[in-house]
Amino acid sequence: MVGLNFIDKYLKEHLSKKRYIHSLNVADIAASIAEHYDVDESKARLAGLIHDCSKEESYEDLVNYAQNCGFPVDEESYNIPEILHGPGSVYIARSIFGIDDVEVLSSVRYHVTGKENMTLMEKIVFIADYIEPSRKFDGIDNIRDLVYQDIDKALLFAFDLTIKYIIDRKGLLHHDTVDARNFLIKNTTL
């Protein structure tokens, strides 16, 4: 794997200032949630740092990256450009940063939509992205409180908000977020 200085320089060169700061914020909060839940802080921090590294690439590049990211990406995903940077960032993580840790890679892969039966690391990176300090929307304070009490409750709140947001805008909704939500409803005590 390349050094953190290389990753930092890459992010500065490939992301807007705002998204670069967002990435640093997600890294910090992911590490803090990981510490709380006793999972590997440095992996959570790394996944948070790189989660959006492909976000400003063209649709054509993202399609190519997603097809070669090493995780399944279904056909429907290519109709929703907003979600392609999940797999796209995995491609850059592997091919440019030399990251091969599956926990880190899968947290980046599913950070936009979530998925059925998420690992704790995947949950941490997803929710860190959702609540990092520069995010502002109704209900965020509730999610910020819940994260340290019961991460599944925080995730359910976030999935419901995302699903409602997309439905309100008549957008195409990828089923992974619905699957993530339904899995929590069926398998956890909420």
Ligand SMILES: Nc1ncnc2c1ncn2[C@@H]1O[C@H](COP(=O)(O)OP(=O)(O)O)[C@@H](O)[C@H]1O
């Ligand atoms: N299941 C889904 N189906 C369609 N669009 C989705 C789904 N989940 C998330 N999105 C969209 O993907 C985008 C994610 O952007 P954002 O929250 O800024 O993530 P990031 O910090 O990873 O860039 C949002 O526009 C959101 O509405």
